[in-house]
Amino acid sequence: MIPIFDIILLVFLVVTALIALRVRDLLAASMVFGIYSFLICLLWAQMTAVDVAFTEAAVGAGVSTVIMVATVYQTARRSKD
Amino acid sequence: MEFVEQFIVPKFNYWIYVVLMMIGMHAMIAKNNFFKKLIGMAIFQTAIILFYVSIGVKEGANIPILDHHMMPGEVHANDPVIAAKFTNPLPHVLMLTAIVVSVATLGLALAISQKIYREYGTLEEDDILSQIKLEPND
Numbered sequence: 001m002i003p004i005f006d007i008i009l010l011v012f013l014v015v016t017a018l019i020a021l022r023v024r025d026l027l028a029a030s031m032v033f034g035i036y037s038f039l040i041c042l043l044w045a046q047m048t049a050v051d052v053a054f055t056e057a058a059v060g061a062g063v064s065t066v067i068m069v070a071t072v073y074q075t076a077r078r079s080k081d
Numbered sequence: 082m083e084f085v086e087q088f089i090v091p092k093f094n095y096w097i098y099v100v101l102m103m104i105g106m107h108a109m110i111a112k113n114n115f116f117k118k119l120i121g122m123a124i125f126q127t128a129i130i131l132f133y134v135s136i137g138v139k140e141g142a143n144i145p146i147l148d149h150h151m152m153p154g155e156v157h158a159n160d161p162v163i164a165a166k167f168t169n170p171l172p173h174v175l176m177l178t179a180i181v182v183s184v185a186t187l188g189l190a191l192a193i194s195q196k197i198y199r200e201y202g203t204l205e206e207d208d209i210l211s212q213i214k215l216e217p218n219d
Contacts, residue, residue, distance in 0.1 A: 001091075001140075002091075002093055002094060006094065007093060010093065010094060010097040011097075013097065013101065014097060014100055014101060014104070017101055017104050017105075017124050018104065020120055020124075021104065021108045021112070021117060021120060021121060021124075026114075026116050026117075029116070029117070029120060030120075033120055033123065036124070036127075037127075040127055040131065043131070044134060047134055047135060047138050047168070048138065048142060048143060048144045048145075048168045049134050049137070049138075049168065049172075049173045049176075050144050051170075051173055051174075051177065052130075052134055052173050052176055052177060052180070055177055055180050055181070056180060059180055059181065059184050060127070060180060060183075060184065063184055063188075064123065064184055064187055064188075067187070067188050067191055068116075068187075068191065070191075071116070071191040071194065071195055072116070074195050074198070075116075075194065075195060075198040075204055076198070076203065076204055079113075079114040079116065079117060079204075079205075080113055080114060080205055081112055081113045081114060081117065
């Protein structure tokens with residue numbers, strides 16, 4: 001049986017993935033992607049994979065969001081879709 | 082209803098992983114903006130990593146760290162290790178590599194998209210394609 005906390009996290013994961021792909025502001029998209037990474041980090045801590053959770057929090061949510069925001073400032077912030 | 086109880090509820094996490102994978106795949110194929118394509122690629126990769134990590138999960142198992150309870154003067158070297166008490170750490174170790182690789186691919190792809198923006202002044206795929214078609218003698 002899957003814990004109820006897992007189910008809530010999984011549903012929020014799909015919601016944040018859809019929002020990150022739907023918003024036209026690319027800075028907002030990268031921020032929502034950071035939220036998505038932190039939700040995944042929580043999910044891994046819940047799955048007792050703490051080493052993967054640490055790596056995701058540092059590398060996925062930290063470094064990827066920073067390089068995404070840097071790219072948004074170097075290029076256009078608006079997207080057509 | 083029987084289908085939902087039999088196939089969706091017990092394996093809900095796998096359904097969500099497949100849904101995430103398809104969201105990422107759709108973004109990589111159908112989105113027009115390169116940045117959105119890259120977000121889709123990252124979602125696709127995390128869905129695969131989630132699938133692999135969830136294979137190693139056991140019910141009632143704890144984190145894969147041995148607790149020796151070493152008090153001063155005590156020796157517990159011959160205590161048996163019960164595998165059912167610990168999550169399988171092999172998928173974790175494999176997926177650590179996959180996370181690092183996914184960040185490397187994302188960084189390289191974002192660097193290339195910055196280069197494309199400097200060349201064409203846009204990150205939209207259709208604008209770039211129309212600019213390429215307008216260039217003569219190619």
